[in-house]
Amino acid sequence: MSDGALGLTQLFLFLFFIMLGFPIAFTLMAMGLLFGYLGMGDRVFDLLVQRTYSVMSNDVLISVPLFVFMGYIIERANILDRLFRSLQMASGNIPGSLAVATLATCALFATATGIVGAVVTLMGLLAFPAMLRAGYDVKLAAGVVCAGGCLGILIPPSIMLILYGATAGVSVVQLYAAAFIPGVMLAGLYILYAMGIAIVKPSVAPRLPPEEVNIPFGRILVALLTSFIPLAALIAMVLGAILLGLATPSEAAAMGSLGSIILAIVYRSFSFDKLKESVFLTARTSAMVCWLFVGSAIFSSVFGYLGGQELVEQFFKSLPLNTLTFMLLAQALIFVLGWPLEWTEIIVIFVPIFLPLLDDFGVDPLFFGVLVALNLQTSFLSPPVAMAAFYLKGVAPKHVRLEDIFKGCMPFIYIVVFTMACVYIFPGIVTWLPSALYDVAPTGGTSNVLEAPAGGFQVDEEPQLPSLN
Numbered sequence: 001m002s003d004g005a006l007g008l009t010q011l012f013l014f015l016f017f018i019m020l021g022f023p024i025a026f027t028l029m030a031m032g033l034l035f036g037y038l039g040m041g042d043r044v045f046d047l048l049v050q051r052t053y054s055v056m057s058n059d060v061l062i063s064v065p066l067f068v069f070m071g072y073i074i075e076r077a078n079i080l081d082r083l084f085r086s087l088q089m090a091s092g093n094i095p096g097s098l099a100v101a102t103l104a105t106c107a108l109f110a111t112a113t114g115i116v117g118a119v120v121t122l123m124g125l126l127a128f129p130a131m132l133r134a135g136y137d138v139k140l141a142a143g144v145v146c147a148g149g150c151l152g153i154l155i156p157p158s159i160m161l162i163l164y165g166a167t168a169g170v171s172v173v174q175l176y177a178a179a180f181i182p183g184v185m186l187a188g189l190y191i192l193y194a195m196g197i198a199i200v201k202p203s204v205a206p207r208l209p210p211e212e213v214n215i216p217f218g219r220i221l222v223a224l225l226t227s228f229i230p231l232a233a234l235i236a237m238v239l240g241a242i243l244l245g246l247a248t249p250s251e252a253a254a255m256g257s258l259g260s261i262i263l264a265i266v267y268r269s270f271s272f273d274k275l276k277e278s279v280f281l282t283a284r285t286s287a288m289v290c291w292l293f294v295g296s297a298i299f300s301s302v303f304g305y306l307g308g309q310e311l312v313e314q315f316f317k318s319l320p321l322n323t324l325t326f327m328l329l330a331q332a333l334i335f336v337l338g339w340p341l342e343w344t345e346i347i348v349i350f351v352p353i354f355l356p357l358l359d360d361f362g363v364d365p366l367f368f369g370v371l372v373a374l375n376l377q378t379s380f381l382s383p384p385v386a387m388a389a390f391y392l393k394g395v396a397p398k399h400v401r402l403e404d405i406f407k408g409c410m411p412f413i414y415i416v417v418f419t420m421a422c423v424y425i426f427p428g429i430v431t432w433l434p435s436a437l438y439d440v441a442p443t444g445g446t447s448n449v450l451e452a453p454a455g456g457f458q459v460d461e462e463p464q465l466p467s468l469n
Helices: 003-019 024-040 043-056 059-075 080-090 097-113 116-133 138-153 159-168 172-200 217-243 249-266 272-305 308-318 323-337 343-358 365-375 377-381 387-395 402-425 428-438
Strands: none
Touching: 003 024, 003 272, 003 308, 024 043, 024 272, 024 343, 043 272, 059 097, 059 116, 059 159, 059 249, 059 272, 080 097, 080 116, 080 217, 097 116, 097 138, 097 172, 097 217, 116 138, 116 387, 138 172, 138 377, 138 387, 138 402, 159 172, 159 272, 159 343, 159 365, 172 217, 172 249, 172 365, 172 402, 172 428, 217 249, 272 308, 272 343, 308 343, 323 343, 323 365, 343 365, 343 377, 365 377, 365 402, 365 428, 377 387, 377 402, 387 402, 402 428
């Protein structure tokens, strides 16, 4: 068997084993070591040490545990209930007010945590029953909770964007700037859809009774000042410090972690047990991310060394593709991969396969990364995996069927696809803010002038193995 065929076999075997439920990070390392040993002998163990050290010393990844810790502290600060109630009161006269309040809460809380499972679960316990009690259609209520909870992987500060930046060697700061407007736009379209469906079909989203709508303005203002404003201010400070260049993502994440602790103390929900639990969960999540990167670095280096990457490039170059058709094909493949796989697997394994092809088709990796982040919203919403649907099903009342949750997610998947089309047709949605903040020329999404100095590893390069002498 040739080296190229060996590399493709490595890729297909990896897919086979993760479909069986094997741990992703250790499957990556095992496949990399096995096929690396077959292709390069004992030197693969030197590669293991080298790649592990290079990943663990990557400065970009320092912000991951800090942002995760910030999210877990905020999650345990018991402010979600207050936040939802205040937004519900503020939007009482709007059609579909509960759905609007749910989406606004999800967008803000997802931005603070970035942990999809936590947001969907908490909103499934709080907002979903409230919508059902108000007479909302089960499918609409389920779609609102699932779609809103997924916004955290797109709207900065997003863990997914950090991982993409480390993988693609793209500036995380510029990624945050590029993803901000598309993220807000997607959340806005979700809200417009919820309001529109409430106007067109009032039966699926009934108006609240007068006693829940006619609330004094002073009471609404106090509720917003004590719940919405503090969290929004914390997020604005963290994100603003990053986008304005006042702090690196790691420094801003540290500031956000401290701010989340202060917020928990102010809300009298801070305790040593909650702190210990947050630290434990942060360590577990961060370890998963780091070992994913180690496994990905070894797997992709061996894959490139065996010629698998070259075969993939030759295959794409042999197709009659232009920039548009390449982007359509790449995003279609990522969309399909989102059915059986989670976003972490797609980012660390399959997105790097496309990265070396971006130059050939004149695509900016920054622009490509935002489209991928939009696309990966669907991986949480589309069956058969649809993790957001399963998170909600785990806390939903027994009469709520998984089939109804899937059906409720479908309109929001169409909205994601529509947003992706808008971003491609009007690339200024992505490029304007980085251009305005960092004085770089707008690229239209089809050149590389926005590319930052590489800070991660590239999977198409042949690994530099230590000398054996």
